[in-house]
Amino acid sequence: MPVQPYVPSGFRADRVLLLGDNQNYIQRVDETILTQDGSTITAYWTSPTLNRQDRGYGFTLTYIQLFYSATSATTVTLTASGDGGNTWIAENVEAGGAATTSLDQTSGEVRTVVAGFNVTGYDLRFRIQFTTDVAAKIFGYSAQLIRRGKLRADDFASS
Amino acid sequence: MGNRFKQIEAPPVGEALVSYDVEQLGLDGGVRQDVDPASIPLGSSPDVADVRFEGDAIRKDFGYQSVGDPAVSSILGIFEHRYYDSGGNEHTNLVRIIRQADGEAQAELWDSEDWDLVGDSSGGGETIIDGLVSGTSTLGEFFIAGGEDDILYLDVTPSLTTREDDFAADLDLDEAGDSADVALANEPSFDHNYTVSYEVEIFFKHDGVGEGGLVRLEVLIWMRPDAGSWTQVDSSQYALWCEDSGSGCTSNWNGTGAVRKTIFAAGFDLTDVGEVRVELDSVTEENATEVAIRVKPCRKAQDSFAGVEYQTDAPSAALTTVGTDSPHAKFIFPFADRLVALGDATDLVDGLQTASWCESGIAISATNDAWTNDGSGLVVLQDTQGDPVNELMAGVALGAEVGALFRRRSIMRIWRTGNIAQAIGFGSWHENVGTESPFSVKPVRGGAMFLGSDLMVYHMQPSGALTPIGRPIHEKLIDDVTSNLDLVYADYDHIFEDYILAIPVDGESELSEKWVFSLNDFLDSQELKWTHGTFTNPIRCLAIAGSFSEV
Numbered sequence: 250m251p252v253q254p255y256v257p258s259g260f261r262a263d264r265v266l267l268l269g270d271n272q273n274y275i276q277r278v279d280e281t282i283l284t285q286d287g288s289t290i291t292a293y294w295t296s297p298t299l300n301r302q303d304r305g306y307g308f309t310l311t312y313i314q315l316f317y318s319a320t321s322a323t324t325v326t327l328t329a330s331g332d333g334g335n336t337w338i339a340e341n342v343e344a345g346g347a348a349t350t351s352l353d354q355t356s357g358e359v360r361t362v363v364a365g366f367n368v369t370g371y372d373l374r375f376r377i378q379f380t381t382d383v384a385a386k387i388f389g390y391s392a393q394l395i396r397r398g399k400l401r402a403d404d405f406a407s408s
Numbered sequence: 409m410g411n412r413f414k415q416i417e418a419p420p421v422g423e424a425l426v427s428y429d430v431e432q433l434g435l436d437g438g439v440r441q442d443v444d445p446a447s448i449p450l451g452s453s454p455d456v457a458d459v460r461f462e463g464d465a466i467r468k469d470f471g472y473q474s475v476g477d478p479a480v481s482s483i484l485g486i487f488e489h490r491y492y493d494s495g496g497n498e499h500t501n502l503v504r505i506i507r508q509a510d511g512e513a514q515a516e517l518w519d520s521e522d523w524d525l526v527g528d529s530s531g532g533g534e535t536i537i538d539g540l541v542s543g544t545s546t547l548g549e550f551f552i553a554g555g556e557d558d559i560l561y562l563d564v565t566p567s568l569t570t571r572e573d574d575f576a577a578d579l580d581l582d583e584a585g586d587s588a589d590v591a592l593a594n595e596p597s598f599d600h601n602y603t604v605s606y607e608v609e610i611f612f613k614h615d616g617v618g619e620g621g622l623v624r625l626e627v628l629i630w631m632r633p634d635a636g637s638w639t640q641v642d643s644s645q646y647a648l649w650c651e652d653s654g655s656g657c658t659s660n661w662n663g664t665g666a667v668r669k670t671i672f673a674a675g676f677d678l679t680d681v682g683e684v685r686v687e688l689d690s691v692t693e694e695n696a697t698e699v700a701i702r703v704k705p706c707r708k709a710q711d712s713f714a715g716v717e718y719q720t721d722a723p724s725a726a727l728t729t730v731g732t733d734s735p736h737a738k739f740i741f742p743f744a745d746r747l748v749a750l751g752d753a754t755d756l757v758d759g760l761q762t763a764s765w766c767e768s769g770i771a772i773s774a775t776n777d778a779w780t781n782d783g784s785g786l787v788v789l790q791d792t793q794g795d796p797v798n799e800l801m802a803g804v805a806l807g808a809e810v811g812a813l814f815r816r817r818s819i820m821r822i823w824r825t826g827n828i829a830q831a832i833g834f835g836s837w838h839e840n841v842g843t844e845s846p847f848s849v850k851p852v853r854g855g856a857m858f859l860g861s862d863l864m865v866y867h868m869q870p871s872g873a874l875t876p877i878g879r880p881i882h883e884k885l886i887d888d889v890t891s892n893l894d895l896v897y898a899d900y901d902h903i904f905e906d907y908i909l910a911i912p913v914d915g916e917s918e919l920s921e922k923w924v925f926s927l928n929d930f931l932d933s934q935e936l937k938w939t940h941g942t943f944t945n946p947i948r949c950l951a952i953a954g955s956f957s958e959v
Binding site: 264290311 | 425426427428429430431432433434435440444445446448449450451452453454455456457458459462463464465466467468469470471472473474475476478479480481482483485486502504506518523899901902903908918943944945946947948949950951952953954955956
């Protein structure tokens, strides 16, 4: 049985994280796979509120630009919300655009991709969903907001 | 989903269109649920799922894969036991503990391919009453405590089991090129010697030409993996000189026994030997007549030795009490070169909270001396002022000389006194904060971390200073962790420096979500970075092991 050596600091040279699940299996966390024992991981990151000025106004989110790297070509799903995350609207959906955003394979560089939106509301956020089993890293984003008019009480009425 | 906010009115006529560009590089700010999402940094998030930080970027979290067969019942704990044998060889056992039908514990070891039952506590009468077992590898042994009964240890004997495989019957080799193969029935699990036995017999008469005759044999031994090519690992020559042309000469090498060849270096991995071959490679005859030769691979039933002897590493093990009257314990931890046991002393007086410790360096004794000799001790820890019901929950070493003992509503300081009469001292430290989650208490870089009884996650320094590092997720924990605090489980990944806290949500009895804290960012820059994840199948426990092997 191979035994990993200790490094002088006392930290072990290797480590594995093990889980004991409710099906009585031991699960080994593996940095090279992106599923949970074959089941898809639904991973996402949600932005904070983007419209931080003129809080009494409505805003329209027109695009999101991502800065990324990817080990191979893949896609992520970008959605945006005008009501603080209660409802999510897919990228370009009203213009008939793709529901996912394509990321190219990179080799050391950071690339960028833009997704168009036309989402209006009082609390604008967006969400990045990692829907494939490809390791992609998102380094940052840029977004454009256009100020609309003053918010009114009926802007918050449920549709 | 449509966009229902399109009715928001356009800017008044004549008012310039105002647009803002929001730009953020670095998304590793972590989850912030303690303030308005419009106030948190643009690199933070109010809501994430199964995302981890890599530098200042985010990516999908690591996945996982099951290893081996499932246990027959709930897994009560996973532990790594490292120790040295008397020969100075380091051993690593990965242990999972389950509960048998009779309530007693059973240990299973990972053998690189599956989980093998290696020992149970049957006959000991030690019942695991808790949902999870406390365990630790210390003082060269692995200990578990599962409730009110005695402390058990895994009595592992790293013994080598001798294996023997025979060649088939009647496989005499009498002509050059003859060979006999034997497949090894037991796969060796470590690099060790092989002994191959065969008999060599030569008979011939001098043919009267010259001063005498000679017969010489060369026997080869080959090995190969289960699927692979043959490698020659030994070559031996046997020669007989004879001047008798009447009755002739006979030689049996090694008397009436067998030639025994030990193979300890083969030029390939000796843990992967699947077959062994003995071959009569060549026969040389000079001035010889009536030559009769025989190379006979051995069989244990007929000969003194088996054809191939080797050893496999098959440690025997049993769960055994550390002594005939060991302290009852529900939580154990190493401190001051001792095993410290926390219990409620049902063997003394119901309800008393006690801490016991063994003598320095020795926790196991058939006569129980380890827990009564000088250097050992037991103290009844009275309830503190913080709460009239203040149960002992857990303990952790914060350094060589100081540690923390957690109660439900308070934390006590423990220290090495240097006085053999009372080797460990106890004193009050923090009132009104303790833990109800003993398995959340883990030693980490710079101290320890735990989920407090107020559902705040704390980092504790050896000085006793508590930092509420769970502030960004405190309200979320209060909302989600509504019961079963005793099931909360945590561990510390010392490579990525993550503290992983698995929690039951909304009254569940299993752990379906996790929060992961980046300790590195906290210690280096005082940043509180949490991320969040879920488990497809809820978990019961987790562990960090220093090594892991798979075939």
